[in-house]
Amino acid sequence: MNIAILLDPLDHLKIYKDSTFAMMEEAARRGHALYVFEQHELFVRDGGVLATIRRLHLTGDHTHWYRLDATEVRALADFDAVLMRKDPPFDMEYLYSTHLLDAAQRQGARVVNHPQALRDFNEKLAILRFAEYITPTLxxxxxxxxxxxxxxxxDVILKPLDGMGGMGIFRLKLDDPNLGSILETQMQQGAQTVMVQRYIPDIVNGDKRILIIDGEAAPYCLARIPKQGETRGNLAAGGRGVAQPLSERDWTIARALGPQLKAEGLLLVGLDVIGDYLTEVNVTSPTCFREIMDQTGFNVAAMFVDALERAMP
Structure with a gap:
């Protein structure tokens, strides 16, 4: 296959833990050709959806890990698959990119994840589709x-709807002297919508990332355990990632949601589960491949590329 990947600048990738790099490594090992481009290199001319794109070669040297061929302009429909792996924030430019990728699909491109699903599944609000698995939520x-x-x-958790990596998350209690100030800051005096959820004490055992690939769960999740004195388990907030087998409840949630997510055109999803409760549905650029692979030996990247190969006729 010829695979085009829309992603962040290559020099920003931390390849020792980056899930996109793990995907690329597995795809290259199988002989697939990789091409890369950034968001600003996606454009439309005379009705065609095009990208200023470069062939990527992995060198095997972790210091100078890639080599690029000369740039060329190609139609996205020319590729066997187009992976949308641009990290959040889901801002207006991200939204515009999904519209252009929609247009590319109409011209024959095969985009993963589906652009419409990227728009429909706000990573916080998407849990409302699966209300039987969530904690009390406002x-x-x-x-x-x-x-x-x-x-x-x-005792509740307040979070913005457009945050990532644990940014902007507050734990609130009745006696919090900063309650008024936090609400003013986060809600901008009623101008900003937020999500509030009953606090789940099981966060001490980790915020689990469960990977759903082509409707099926990987058998291991990554429990992101908060550091001392911290409420958030996010790795970006200092959490410690511990890979572990899925629990019975994890499997129940994964098996219930997997087929629905696949039907929406979501080949790769990261469910966040704390204790018995679903807390987020991550669709933009789900991570944690490398941590699970390194700690368990289970090849998540191979499971993903298997699914990608099946999905592309």
């Missing part, structure tokens, strides 16, 4: 409703 832009929810549950 979505609002009214500070007074947050106060009422906090009074009911006593």
């Amino acid at each position: 979505v609002t832009r009214e500070p007074e409703q947050v106060r009422e929810f906090l009074a009911e549950h006593g």
Whole structure:
């Protein structure tokens, strides 16, 4: 296959832990040709969706790990697969890119994950589709409703709808002297919508990332365990990643959601589960391949490339 990958600048990738690099390494090992481009290199001319793109060669040297051929302009429909691996934030430029990728699909490109699904599945709000698996949850832009929810549950987590890596997440208790200030800052006096959820004490055992590939769960998840004194388990917030087999409850959630996610055109999804509860559905650029592979020996990248090969006629 010829695989085009829309991603962040190559020099920004930390290849020792990057999931996109793990995918590329496995695909190259099988003889697939890799091409890369960045968001600003995607464009439309005379109705055709094109990219200024370069052939990528992996060198095997972890210091100088890639070599690029000269740039060329190619139609995305010329490739066997187009992987959307641009990291969040999901800002307006990301949104515009999904519209251009939609147009490319109409011209014959095969895009993973499906651009429409990337728009439909806000990584926080998507859990509302699966309400039977979530903790009590409030979505609002009214500070007074947050106060009422906090009074009911006593201990809650407040998060923005567009955050990543644990940014902007607060744990609130009834006696928090900064409650008013936090609500003003995060909700911008009623101008910003937030999600509030009952605190899940099982966070001490980790915020588990479960990878769903072509509707099926990888058998190991990565439990991201908060550092001392921290509520957030995100690796970007200092959490420690521990790979472990899926629990019975993890399998229940994965088997219930997997077929639905596949039907939406989501080949790769990262479910976040704390204790018994689904907390996020990550679709933009799910990670944790490398940590699971290194700690368990299970080849998540091979499972993904297997699915990609099946999906491309």
